[in-house]
Amino acid sequence: MVESRRRSGRLASVPTSRNVKVSAGLVALFVVVVAAVAILVGGGDDGSDAPSERASSTTTTATSETSADAATLPPVVTDDPRLLGAPGSSGVTFTEFLDFECEGCRAAYPAVEELRKAYAGRVTFNIRYFPLPGHQNSRPAAIAVEAASQQGKLEEMYRRMFETQAEWGEKRESQAGTFRGFAEDLGLDMKRYDAAVADPATLRRVESDFAAGSALGVQGTPTFFVNERRIDPRSVDDLRNEIDAAIAGS
Amino acid sequence: MTAAPAGTSSDAGVRRLGLVLLLAGILGLAASAELAIEKFRLLEDPLYVPPCTLGGAVDCGSVMTSDQASAFGFPNPFLGLAGFAGVLVAGLAVASGARPGRWFWLVVQAGMAFAVVFVHWLIFQGLYRVGALCPFCIAVWVATIPAFWYVTLHNLQDVAARPSRLGAVARIARENHGIVLTVWLLLVAALLVERFWAPWDSVFA
Incomplete structure (x- = not known):
C-alpha cells in the first residue's frame, strides 16, 4: 500500500487509508455483532431452521430419538x-x-x-x-x-x-x-x-x-x-x- | 487492495488490478480444479464422501450432486477451469506490465459480469434451495467478486472523468472501492451466517 502510494503521485493517501480503515472497521463490527449474537442466542438455538431438505447421506437429518440401550x-x-x-x-x-x-x-x-x-x-x-x-x-x-x-x-x-x-x-x-x-x-x-x-x-x-x-x-x-x-x-x-x-x- | 484514484487509473493502479486478477485466477482455478476432481470421484463412486463434507451444513456431496451444480447441462467447475485460467493469464500479463487495449478490458468485463451474475445465482441456490455449503464454492465466490469489482472500476475510469451525475457515482465508487467490496463480501457472509446459524453451532460447538 505504502509503496503504491509513493510510486504514483496521483494516489491520494486519504482514500487508501480510509478504504483500509473503514473496511477493517466494518469487518471488526461484523465479527463483534456475530459474536454478540452467538453469545446471546447461543445455547438456546434449537436448529429448527437447519436447512437439510436435499442434503445427502451424511447429513440428511430426521429427528431421531437416540436410544442408547x-x-x-x-x-x-x-x-x-x-x-x-x-x-x-x-x-x-x-x-x-x-x-x-x-x-x-x-x-x-x-x-x-x-x-x-x-x-x-x-x-x-x-x-x-x-x-x-x-x-x-x-x-x-x-x-x-x-x-x-x-x-x-x-x-x-x-x-x-x-x-x-x-x-x-x-x-x-x-x-x-x-x-x-x-x-x-x-x-x-x-x-x-x-x-x-x-x-x-x-x-x-x-x-x-x-x-x-x-x-x-x-x-x-x-x-x-x-x-x-x-x-x-x-x-x-x-x-x-x-x-x-x-x-x-x- | 487496489488504490484506484478518482480519475484515470494510474499505472500502479492497473498493476494492482493485474495482481487482483492474478490472485483471483489462482484461487478460482484451484477451487474449480478441486471441485472438478471431486465431481469425477463422486461419479465413479456414488458412496464417495468428499473430504470437504464436514457434517452439518458443510456438505459438498449434496451441493455437487444438485441440479444447480450442472446449471448448463455440464458440471459448473468446467466453466471455472476455463474462466479462471483466463483470469489468471490476464492478471499475470497486466501485473507484469502489459497494458492491453480497451476492447481487451471490455471482453474481460463481459466475462466477469457473467461470472458475477452466475456466482450470485449459485449463492442464492446454495443458501435457499440446496441448503448446504461447500467450502470450495465459497472460494469461487471470493475469487469472483473482487475480480469483477476491480475490472468494473477500471472500465469506469472514463465515466468517472465526466462531470455528470453518473461520473460522480463512478468517482465515489472508485474512491471507496475497498469499502464497497468489504460491504459486499460481508453481506454475503451475513446471509450465510443467518441461514446456517444452527448447523454452524452444531459443527463448531
Missing part, C-alpha cells in the same frame, strides 16, 4: 422383511434404509444393483422404508412400493421408483397418480392396489420401519447395515469389504 434396540432384520430377490445362502443380510425421493439413494441404486448381482444367491438384500420428512412424495412413494410388494412386485416397483426419480422427485404436488400409473404398468390388480394404498395398515408398515430406523440411529438415507451392524461407507468398496467380512465370519 442396546437391549431395547429393534432388530434391523425383522421377521417380516421386504426382500429384493431371493434370500441368500450365507445367512448374511444387507439392509438399506432408503427414501425413494432421496438423490443419494438414487445415486447408490446402481451400486446396490451391482452388489446384488455380485452376491446373488449368497447375500439377502433387504430394504426398509425411511421416508424423510423433507421430501414431499417420499412417503406416498414408500406406500406405493409397499402396496406393490403385497402383490409380489416389490422389486419391480423399487426399480421403477429410482429409475423415474428425476421425473417425479422434488415436486411440491402429490405424485400419487404417477405412482398409480407405475402400478398399472406393472400389471397390478388395481382394485387391490388402491385398497392397499388407502389402508392405514400400509402406512403403519412404512412408519414402523421409520420408527425402527430412528431408534437404530438412522439419521439420513441411504443408511446401510450388514446384518445388525451399521456401515458408514466412504466408498462402494467399503460395502464389499463389510459384506465379505460378514460372509467369512458366518
Whole structure:
C-alpha cells in the first residue's frame, strides 16, 4: 500500500487509508455483532431452521430419538422383511434404509444393483422404508412400493421408483397418480392396489420401519447395515469389504 | 487492495488490478480444479464422501450432486477451469506490465459480469434451495467478486472523468472501492451466517 502510494503521485493517501480503515472497521463490527449474537442466542438455538431438505447421506437429518440401550434396540432384520430377490445362502443380510425421493439413494441404486448381482444367491438384500420428512412424495412413494410388494412386485416397483426419480422427485404436488400409473404398468390388480394404498395398515408398515430406523440411529438415507451392524461407507468398496467380512465370519 | 484514484487509473493502479486478477485466477482455478476432481470421484463412486463434507451444513456431496451444480447441462467447475485460467493469464500479463487495449478490458468485463451474475445465482441456490455449503464454492465466490469489482472500476475510469451525475457515482465508487467490496463480501457472509446459524453451532460447538 505504502509503496503504491509513493510510486504514483496521483494516489491520494486519504482514500487508501480510509478504504483500509473503514473496511477493517466494518469487518471488526461484523465479527463483534456475530459474536454478540452467538453469545446471546447461543445455547438456546434449537436448529429448527437447519436447512437439510436435499442434503445427502451424511447429513440428511430426521429427528431421531437416540436410544442408547442396546437391549431395547429393534432388530434391523425383522421377521417380516421386504426382500429384493431371493434370500441368500450365507445367512448374511444387507439392509438399506432408503427414501425413494432421496438423490443419494438414487445415486447408490446402481451400486446396490451391482452388489446384488455380485452376491446373488449368497447375500439377502433387504430394504426398509425411511421416508424423510423433507421430501414431499417420499412417503406416498414408500406406500406405493409397499402396496406393490403385497402383490409380489416389490422389486419391480423399487426399480421403477429410482429409475423415474428425476421425473417425479422434488415436486411440491402429490405424485400419487404417477405412482398409480407405475402400478398399472406393472400389471397390478388395481382394485387391490388402491385398497392397499388407502389402508392405514400400509402406512403403519412404512412408519414402523421409520420408527425402527430412528431408534437404530438412522439419521439420513441411504443408511446401510450388514446384518445388525451399521456401515458408514466412504466408498462402494467399503460395502464389499463389510459384506465379505460378514460372509467369512458366518 | 487496489488504490484506484478518482480519475484515470494510474499505472500502479492497473498493476494492482493485474495482481487482483492474478490472485483471483489462482484461487478460482484451484477451487474449480478441486471441485472438478471431486465431481469425477463422486461419479465413479456414488458412496464417495468428499473430504470437504464436514457434517452439518458443510456438505459438498449434496451441493455437487444438485441440479444447480450442472446449471448448463455440464458440471459448473468446467466453466471455472476455463474462466479462471483466463483470469489468471490476464492478471499475470497486466501485473507484469502489459497494458492491453480497451476492447481487451471490455471482453474481460463481459466475462466477469457473467461470472458475477452466475456466482450470485449459485449463492442464492446454495443458501435457499440446496441448503448446504461447500467450502470450495465459497472460494469461487471470493475469487469472483473482487475480480469483477476491480475490472468494473477500471472500465469506469472514463465515466468517472465526466462531470455528470453518473461520473460522480463512478468517482465515489472508485474512491471507496475497498469499502464497497468489504460491504459486499460481508453481506454475503451475513446471509450465510443467518441461514446456517444452527448447523454452524452444531459443527463448531
